[in-house]
Amino acid sequence: MSVSSVVKIKIDGVEVTAYEGDTILSAAKRASIYIPTLCYLDGLSSYGGCRLCIVEVKGSPKLFPSCTTPVSNGMEIITNSERLRKFRKLTLGLILSEKPHICSICVANGHCELQDLAKEFGVDHLRVEREWTAHKIDLTHDFLVIDHNRCILCARCIRACDEIEGVHVLDMKMRGKDSQVIVDMDEDWASSRSCTSCRKCARVCPVGAIYVRDKPFSEIKDKEMAKFILSRRGL
Amino acid sequence: MKPEDILRIAREETEKQGFYKYRINICCSSGCLPFGALNLLKAFENAVKKFGVESECKVARAGCPGTCSVGPVVLLEPGGYIYQNVTPEKAREIVKSHIVAGIPVKEYLYANEAFFKKQLRLVLRNAGKINPMRIEDYIAAGGYQALIKCLTKMTPKEVIDEITASGLRGRGGAGFPTGQKWNFVAREKNTPKYVVANLDEGDPGVFANRTLAEADPHSIIEGMIISAYAVGAEQGYIYVRAEYPLAVNTLREALRQAKAMNLIGENILESGFNFNIELRLGAGAFIAGEETGILASIEGRRATPRPRPPYPATSGLWGKPTLINNVETLANVPPIILNGGDWFAKIGTPKCTGTKCFSLTGKVNNPGLIEVPMGITLREVIFEIGGGILRGRKFKAVLVGGPSGGCLPESMLGLPIDYESLTKAGAIMGSGGIVVIDDTACMVDTAWFFTDFCVDESCGKCVPCRVGLLKIRNILERIMKGEGKMDDIDLLEELGVYVRDASLCGLGQTAPNPTLTTLRYFRDEYVAHISEKRCPAGKCFKEQASLEVKE
Numbered sequence: 001m002s003v004s005s006v007v008k009i010k011i012d013g014v015e016v017t018a019y020e021g022d023t024i025l026s027a028a029k030r031a032s033i034y035i036p037t038l039c040y041l042d043g044l045s046s047y048g049g050c051r052l053c054i055v056e057v058k059g060s061p062k063l064f065p066s067c068t069t070p071v072s073n074g075m076e077i078i079t080n081s082e083r084l085r086k087f088r089k090l091t092l093g094l095i096l097s098e099k100p101h102i103c104s105i106c107v108a109n110g111h112c113e114l115q116d117l118a119k120e121f122g123v124d125h126l127r128v129e130r131e132w133t134a135h136k137i138d139l140t141h142d143f144l145v146i147d148h149n150r151c152i153l154c155a156r157c158i159r160a161c162d163e164i165e166g167v168h169v170l171d172m173k174m175r176g177k178d179s180q181v182i183v184d185m186d187e188d189w190a191s192s193r194s195c196t197s198c199r200k201c202a203r204v205c206p207v208g209a210i211y212v213r214d215k216p217f218s219e220i221k222d223k224e225m226a227k228f229i230l231s232r233r234g235l
Numbered sequence: 236m237k238p239e240d241i242l243r244i245a246r247e248e249t250e251k252q253g254f255y256k257y258r259i260n261i262c263c264s265s266g267c268l269p270f271g272a273l274n275l276l277k278a279f280e281n282a283v284k285k286f287g288v289e290s291e292c293k294v295a296r297a298g299c300p301g302t303c304s305v306g307p308v309v310l311l312e313p314g315g316y317i318y319q320n321v322t323p324e325k326a327r328e329i330v331k332s333h334i335v336a337g338i339p340v341k342e343y344l345y346a347n348e349a350f351f352k353k354q355l356r357l358v359l360r361n362a363g364k365i366n367p368m369r370i371e372d373y374i375a376a377g378g379y380q381a382l383i384k385c386l387t388k389m390t391p392k393e394v395i396d397e398i399t400a401s402g403l404r405g406r407g408g409a410g411f412p413t414g415q416k417w418n419f420v421a422r423e424k425n426t427p428k429y430v431v432a433n434l435d436e437g438d439p440g441v442f443a444n445r446t447l448a449e450a451d452p453h454s455i456i457e458g459m460i461i462s463a464y465a466v467g468a469e470q471g472y473i474y475v476r477a478e479y480p481l482a483v484n485t486l487r488e489a490l491r492q493a494k495a496m497n498l499i500g501e502n503i504l505e506s507g508f509n510f511n512i513e514l515r516l517g518a519g520a521f522i523a524g525e526e527t528g529i530l531a532s533i534e535g536r537r538a539t540p541r542p543r544p545p546y547p548a549t550s551g552l553w554g555k556p557t558l559i560n561n562v563e564t565l566a567n568v569p570p571i572i573l574n575g576g577d578w579f580a581k582i583g584t585p586k587c588t589g590t591k592c593f594s595l596t597g598k599v600n601n602p603g604l605i606e607v608p609m610g611i612t613l614r615e616v617i618f619e620i621g622g623g624i625l626r627g628r629k630f631k632a633v634l635v636g637g638p639s640g641g642c643l644p645e646s647m648l649g650l651p652i653d654y655e656s657l658t659k660a661g662a663i664m665g666s667g668g669i670v671v672i673d674d675t676a677c678m679v680d681t682a683w684f685f686t687d688f689c690v691d692e693s694c695g696k697c698v699p700c701r702v703g704l705l706k707i708r709n710i711l712e713r714i715m716k717g718e719g720k721m722d723d724i725d726l727l728e729e730l731g732v733y734v735r736d737a738s739l740c741g742l743g744q745t746a747p748n749p750t751l752t753t754l755r756y757f758r759d760e761y762v763a764h765i766s767e768k769r770c771p772a773g774k775c776f777k778e779q780a781s782l783e784v785k786e
Binding site: 046047048049050051054063068069070086087090094095097098128129153171172174176177178179 | 706
């Protein structure tokens, strides 16, 4: 890594040394300050979609996603105010209400990042109406399954497929509430000739939307995978 | 071509037009075309021939003079006589009386002087007066003089300084100082640089940019070339909605003619400056008008916004420095260069200089496209220019800023129109849409309508906008059906503030505005719906009532 200039910032009142090019999140991580994340994954490009890692910066009424906001000298960051806790809880509730998430019949039960976060923020009931529409499940592939009923549209799989495996089989179709992850040009997974069946999508999925059939779920997940490959590339 | 050649064309064209005593401009914009404007063009040409006044009367197609509700419209110069609802029969009469005998046909004239009295037309300076399909018309009206001035007498830095001095702010809605934005791109070392003109106007009831492109495409192109000269870009893109076929055709023709005169291309007017413009057609998404969404779309990707920084000024199209301006901002540039920044800074208010185009629609007597100086009050716009409420009904609210604007009540009518005042009141400048709402409208229904639009147009990337807005719409729907609970009001407010503060881009950050402002100014209507199962405007519950009668 090239020598980059030091930036002094304050996170939750603690003085932290960061480097130019750091995001708020990376600086906080180095200083062992916890900021909740969901769509973010070390080694993948930042997406800024889940809005869980939003923080307050003194002097601005706006909220900043810590995964994409670069640090600058003298920045004073608050990661855990009452407003932020409330917003994060709302975000989790909204994600849970969007699709029929039922933990008891989910392969990810007990290993789910969404479930963990919901527990952490005390989401014990939903204040908004739940959506019970059934979505497609693609079971055509030999061992990879995508269950759109569980997808939270974090785009981790899309980014891993494009940036790590380099085949860009997965992408998103439609927009807004109709957004959906698709294989190739919205085909059955089995008919995809570009998919290398590398399972990276299943490894990075934070919930049980993409998984390997008949495998114990704890074995599939490998959140460090992306980071590892990137370090091997010398990036 | 050299600058002198352009000046010569201007002279010759002015001379040619001077032969004619009269000029009949027939509006052939999207508003008048469906009412047979092209037939009218023929009818006038025939009438002029029939009465033998071809040598003193020029019949030309033109853009929109702004009075869209009374089309087809004909603007007769000199004198600026506007004839409304013209038919081929009326055309003969007009030629016979006005041109041959010199007496205007009073009963066919657009009699609303108030519509134009408080307007100030800078951006729309040529709209309705020139033929948008002929570059010579634009040049004769003083066009491309600003470009010549920039290329021959000014350095890029001087151009930016002039724009900064004018105080011009982005007309796309956010109001960012234009000079500052140009400066950011100009100081970037990374090349090539790009400029993008945003003509992805997707709001319901808004047609200002469209009319501008259809009436005076060269004002946009000239502004764009100047901006490229100022920041050092060699490639530009005009991103225009594919749903605006006439605007696309007009711009395409304008670009062809500008290229033929060497106003774009290599070595422009022998100054050594190269700049090309390409048209890019939108793919039918409202979100593609967002600053980073437009970049994704031009690159050929799905139009989704991305978080900033990095700002497009440092990393835009293909990671290169990119200047994005709304077309209305660009159309302001030539007059600023010609008359000086100080001249422009005197118009409007000290913090918000210049003028703004508004699409005035809804329940007003004179809807249409207007351009007013900043700082004018809403009351002046609605009751003087707009001529008051249709059919003498009572004013209830005005939605300012398009589908994500705010609904302001009667007590706010004294509000001056500028970026800060509107934001403070809960509305936005936005795309410049003003929708007037009378007492027959239900405010819950109004909030629902615009929220529903934004739900459809949300890109789905961030949770607050994708799910939060959807829930707001569903709760509004519930209230309209009479199934609301008192808690819903608090929940709506909480969700609205959350979506506004936590969303990724401008769409989500402003989409709760209709809901939040109706809750702020018309809370009693929500309460009536919930606690009394009654719609004060008598709009909701109608289906239910009629069902009950049938039973």
